[in-house]
Amino acid sequence: MKSSTFMPEIIISKGTNCSWLLFLGFMKTILHWFKQDLRIHDMPGFACINPQDCLLPVYIFDPRHSVKLKYGFSKMSNHRLAFLEQSVLALKEKLQSLNSDLLILEGKPEELLPILAKQFNVHAIHTEKEIAHEELQVLSNVRSSISIPVIEFESRTMFTESELPWNLDRLPSVFTDFRKGIEKHIGLNQCVLAEHSLPNLPKSFDANDLENLWHGPYAKHISIHPNSAVRAIGGEDEGVKRLHEYTYGMHGIATYKETRNGLIGEAYSSKFSPWLALGSLSAKNILKTVNDYEQEFGANDSTYWMKFELLWREFFQWTLKKHGIDFFLLGGIRGLKKTSSWNQEVFDSWRFGETQDAFVNANMKELYLTGFMSNRGRQNVASYLVHDLNQDWRIGAAWFESRLIDYDVASNWGNWMYIAGVGNDPRQDRVFNTKRQADMYDPNGEYQKLWLYENMAKNDS
Numbered sequence: 001m002k003s004s005t006f007m008p009e010i011i012i013s014k015g016t017n018c019s020w021l022l023f024l025g026f027m028k029t030i031l032h033w034f035k036q037d038l039r040i041h042d043m044p045g046f047a048c049i050n051p052q053d054c055l056l057p058v059y060i061f062d063p064r065h066s067v068k069l070k071y072g073f074s075k076m077s078n079h080r081l082a083f084l085e086q087s088v089l090a091l092k093e094k095l096q097s098l099n100s101d102l103l104i105l106e107g108k109p110e111e112l113l114p115i116l117a118k119q120f121n122v123h124a125i126h127t128e129k130e131i132a133h134e135e136l137q138v139l140s141n142v143r144s145s146i147s148i149p150v151i152e153f154e155s156r157t158m159f160t161e162s163e164l165p166w167n168l169d170r171l172p173s174v175f176t177d178f179r180k181g182i183e184k185h186i187g188l189n190q191c192v193l194a195e196h197s198l199p200n201l202p203k204s205f206d207a208n209d210l211e212n213l214w215h216g217p218y219a220k221h222i223s224i225h226p227n228s229a230v231r232a233i234g235g236e237d238e239g240v241k242r243l244h245e246y247t248y249g250m251h252g253i254a255t256y257k258e259t260r261n262g263l264i265g266e267a268y269s270s271k272f273s274p275w276l277a278l279g280s281l282s283a284k285n286i287l288k289t290v291n292d293y294e295q296e297f298g299a300n301d302s303t304y305w306m307k308f309e310l311l312w313r314e315f316f317q318w319t320l321k322k323h324g325i326d327f328f329l330l331g332g333i334r335g336l337k338k339t340s341s342w343n344q345e346v347f348d349s350w351r352f353g354e355t356q357d358a359f360v361n362a363n364m365k366e367l368y369l370t371g372f373m374s375n376r377g378r379q380n381v382a383s384y385l386v387h388d389l390n391q392d393w394r395i396g397a398a399w400f401e402s403r404l405i406d407y408d409v410a411s412n413w414g415n416w417m418y419i420a421g422v423g424n425d426p427r428q429d430r431v432f433n434t435k436r437q438a439d440m441y442d443p444n445g446e447y448q449k450l451w452l453y454e455n456m457a458k459n460d461s
Contacts, residue, residue, distance in 0.1 A: 029054040029120055029202050033113065033127040035135070037155045037279035038091045039236040040098070045126040045153040046196035055199040056120055057095055058113075059088050061106040061214055062138070071395055072344070073351075073402055079371030082219035083234045083405040087278050089217065090235025098198050103207055104214040110141035112212055117148055119210075120202050124149045128156060128279070131321040132409045133328065155194075157317050158283045158310060159186060164318065171322050173333075174426050178315045179308070188307045191288040227450055228370040229265060232274045232405060239275025243286060246270050247293050256302040260309075261376045263447040269374070270306065273406035276313075283310055316414035319424060327413050330394060332422025340392045350385050351399050352458055353451075359438035360384045362451040369454060371405040376441055382419040383432035393420035 030049050034057060037043065049055055066076050076084075092102035105112050116122060129152035130136050143150050154160045161168060165185035172178045182188070207213065224231050232238070246252045252259070252267055262268025275281040290306050323333040330338045349355050353364035363377035373381070378400070385396045397416035401407050417423025419430060442448055 029056060029122050030199070031056045031058055031113070031116060031120070031122045031125045033109065033125055034059045034088075034091065034102070035128050035130075035279075036277070037128040038087045039239075039280050039282065040091075040094055040198070041236065041240075042155070042193040042282040042284050043153075043196060044155055044194040045128070045151075046198065047194045048126070048151075048153075049196070049199050051197045051199055053199055054202040055100065056116070056122065056202055056205065057091075057100060057102045058116065059091070059102055059104050060109050060112055061088075061104070061216070062108060063106065064108070064134075069398060069402075071342075071347070071398060073399065075398075075402060077371065077402045078219040078222050079403060080405050080407060082217070082222040083232060083274060083371065084278065085217035085219060086234030087236075087275075087280055088234075090237065090280075094236055095198075100198055100201055101205065101207075103205075103210070105210070105212045106214045106216075107212045108141075109138055110145045113142055114146045117146055120204060122148060124151055126151050126153060128152065129154045131156075131317060133325045135409075155282065156279065158191070158287055158314055161318075161321075168318065168322050171318055173319075173424055175312060175315050175424060178318075179311050182311060182314075188287065188311075189291060191284050191291060193282070193284055193288060225370045227366075227454075228372065229263075229268070229366075229374065230271050230274060230370065230372040230405070231266060232271070232372075234274075234278070234280065236275075236280045239272070239281040240285075242270075242275065243272060243281060243289055246272070247289055251297075253290060253293055253306055254297065254300065254302055257305040258302065260305070261374075261441055263374050263376065263442060264450060273408075274372075277406045277408045283313065286310060313408070313411055315424075316410040319414060320410040327410075327417070328394065330392065330422075332417040332420065333424070334422050336422050338422065341390050342392050342395055346389050347385075347391055347395060350381070350389060350391070350396075352456065355384070355389070357384060357388070357434050358448050358452060359434050359442065362448040365451040365454055365456060367400075367403050368456055369451075371403055373404070376437070378415065379419065380432050380434050380437050382416055383430070384434055386420050387429065387431045388434075393417070393422070 030053060032045055032055060066074055066081070068074050088104060092104065095102050113125065125148065127150065130139050163186060165181050172181060250267060252270065256270065260269045272281060272286060276283065276286070287307065287310060290303055294303050320327050326333045326335065330340055351364060352368065353361035355361055360381050363373055363381050367373040382396055385391050386393045393416050397413050400412050404412070414423060418425045421429040
């Protein structure tokens with residue numbers, strides 16, 4: 001195996017002049033390896049390519065993302081897979097409309113990327129910067145298997161690491177301190193999106209000559225449940241459409257703080273998260289849209305609260321990068337001594353909505369049947385699994401990872417740690433009274449009636 005000694009790791013930050021990347025006269029073909037950045041807009045990895053050179057866009061379905069876990073279910077459910085496949089195909093259509101294309105393969109990136117690099121005479125690979133353990137390992141495997149530069153770009157967050165007012169090892173452990181530091185030193189009122197042109201495909205591009213082509217979609221027959229609060233179709237155009245419909249169409253942003261704890265319907269919250277999770281919407285684009293709205297219609301508590309929620313997401317991204325593998329351990333980032341408890345029968349009653357708690361059951365059925373659940377619901381069912389059923393929080397986090405179409409590794413595992421008392425919550429063991437929560441947020445039982453009597457064909461996909 002070749003080691004990546006040709007060029008050191010390069011991280012591109014906002015505002016960097018990328019012209020220095022082009023000094024290598026032989027740099028003619030750049031392979032962009034798409035992962036959780038399935039969009040064209042606001043792509044710093046494109047901004048650093050000479051328009052005269054060539055761009056080979058690639059997405060790889062890694063079979064490790066769909067393995068069956070030891071808990072008895074798949075790492076990625078069909079609901080989540082269907083949304084991902086829609087998003088990848090939408091990106092392909094978007095690129096084709098711009099006289100480009102997307103090469104979609106299935107296999108291990110560390111095995112396929114060296115083949116592509118050789119076949120298309122690739123001089124560098126551009127890709128999204130990773131923060132989570134499994135993805136970092138794959139990236140390390142790629143670097144070990146190839147002799148060309150693998151250049152990472154920070155396209156997941158609102159801010160780059162160099163813009164943060166702290167070194168990563170000094171990152172605040174409490175959200176309030178993080179928020180105040182960001183608001184004081186950076187602010188949330190300005191946001192500039194990366195601008196770029198789209199270079200041509202390599203002249204030798206011909207997908208028909210390649211092995212390991214993707215033969216999906218495999219989950220194309222998954223339909224949207226009629227009661228679903230998210231009627232999400234994957235892809236950048238759909239994400240941008242939802243962003244502008246919610247903001248300017250229904251002016252939902254103007255009342256977001258008052259409605260965000262709702263349970264029924266498309267309008268109670270922004271529902272940006274499915275597209276944000278796959279990078280079909282950039283966090284910067286959402287922030288810029290909110291700022292533009294405030295300029296036109298005025299700011300209020302609700303427009304600020306959308307930025308507040310974006311900061312929570314940002315906080316978890318950087319906390320994961322700081323703590324690494326501890327994010328996924330039983331004792332969390334606090335390193336607390338915990339006893340793992342897992343009873344398959346108890347866990348199955350929770351995941352299939354068959355517990356003694358009707359409010360929990362309704363939320364779990366919504367998740368199972370639609371791949372989505374409200375933020376209010378997520379906090380309640382997580383608390384119930386950990387504190388009422390005394391089950392290992394990591395199994396709940398893994399179930400959410402499997403089912404949620406808006407799964408984001410940092411937000412999901414960060415929030416589960418928070419509820420389990422092993423994360424960033426300054427309070428120890430935050431417990432939700434699910435009966436009281438149901439009385440507050442579903443006083444007439446309408447939400448519970450909507451889901452409790454739904455039939456479920458229980459399976460692990």
